[in-house]
Amino acid sequence: MGKNSSEKGQVLRxxxxxxxxxxxxxxxxxxxxxxxxxxxxxxxxxSIFLEKKKFEFSSETITIPVGEIYKNISTCFNVWETLSEKGADQKSLIINLGGGVVTDLGGFVASTFKRGIPFINIPTSLLAMVDASVGGKNGVDLGHIKNQIGVINLPELVVLDTAFLTTLPHEHVTSGLAEMLKHGLIHSQTYWERIKNVDFSDKVEFEKLIWDSVEIKKEIVAKDPFENNLRKTLNYGHTLGHAIESYFLENDDKPTLLHGEAVAIGMILATHISAEIVGFPQRTLNDVTETILNHFPKQTFSKNDIDTVIKLLVFDKKNRNGKVLFVLLEDIGHYKTDCEVDNSFIYKAFEYYKNF
Structure with missing residues (x-):
């Protein structure tokens, strides 16, 4: 990775x-x-960035509020105005220093300001390292519906430094782990076994796992940058996961879930649906569910909650002609894309999740 120093979107550590x-x-x-x-x-x-950067160049910092609820056009508007007031032009550079919200929104702001100015991502959360910062997806939410507005545009460079992970609360580390578990499921039994038994205190092995996770995503994106087939596998667990995340975000009676917490539920549901429809092995399904529930607390869903989550599926970006399309797995590392799933299978999957 990154042999050619001018290769756009390269991830260097x-x-x-x-x-x-x-x-x-x-x-x-x-x-x-x-x-x-x-x-x-x-x-x-x-302060970590300023200490580690190896260049002398004065910079201006633009700070946005914390949280997914601010990943929207009005935040972009404020940033665009600030850039304009401070004299940004097409030769300026934006450095996005933050988690998924900052890299997604910052990349979108840079891609659209004056028809596009260069940007560099420095992900500071595990989720952003293994997911948001790789592959050039930039965008914002529309109301509570995730990532409805955006562009695919690669950063000039991604700098990955695990020193930033020491600043994270533990639940933000596990939120990123969800995407690494997903990489295991869609990629190979070998990586799944390694990530399943992750030991956060073994710093050397954990860093290897992070880097391998980045490599898995990088390889997929390189083969299918515009999501015609293989890249869709990166959405495993996300169809229901995003709908759950959106529903919990807009519902005052529910806790706000981190992205990884919602995707973790989505992966259990998608794996159960995979077992029902395309023959994913039952024993492996139970192993997947047990592994995920070891890291993520179980949430409760009433019949009304599930009905509303299913209604939100119509906003999924992978849909075609009004049909909701899922990525399913026949086994670890063996996928099928564009699968239509009847709602009855979704209700059964929620039942399985509740009773496991």
Missing amino acids: DDIGWEALAKYVKEKSPSKIFIITDENTNKLCL
Whole structure:
């Protein structure tokens, strides 16, 4: 990965990443540098960034509020206005320093301001490292519906440094773990077995797992950048996961779920549906469910909750002609895309989740 130093979207780690960033700034000599953070990353990660960066160049920081509820057009509007007021132009550079909300929104802001200015992602959460920062998907939510507005546009570079993970509360680490478990399910039995038995205290092995997870996603995106077939597998568990996340976000009686917490539920449901429709092995289904529930607390769903979640599925971006399409697995590493799923299978999957 990243043999060619000018390869757009390359993901480089630790010192190599920081050196590539310094080289980029030196060669491109941007007119101005803007760092987009949220309130948390401004407080916890900006000092790490300033200490590790290997270039001398003054920058301006633009800080957005924390949380998925601010991943919307009005936040973009504020950032666009700030960029405009501070004299950003097409030769400026945006550095997105944060988790998935910052990298998604910052990439979208950069891709659209003055018809597109260069941006670099420095993911600070596990979720952003293994998911949001790779593959060039940028965008915002429309109301409580996830990622309805956006573009695919690669960053100039992604700098991945696990030093930022020390700033995270534990539930944010497990939120990122959900995407790594997903990579195991869609990729191979070998990676699944390794990630299933993850030991967060073994720093060396955990860093290897993170990097392998990035490689899995990178390889998939390289083969299918515009999601015609293989890249759809990265949505495993996300069709129902996003709907659950949206529903919990808009419902005052429910806790707000982190992205990974919602996707974890979505993966259990998708794996049960896979067992019912395309023959995913029952024993492996139970293993998947047990593994996920070891890391993620179970949520409760009433009949009304499930009805509403199913109604939200119509907003899924993979749908065609009004049909909801799922990614299902015949086994670990063996996928089928564009599967139509009758609602009865979804109700049965929720029943399985509740009673497991």
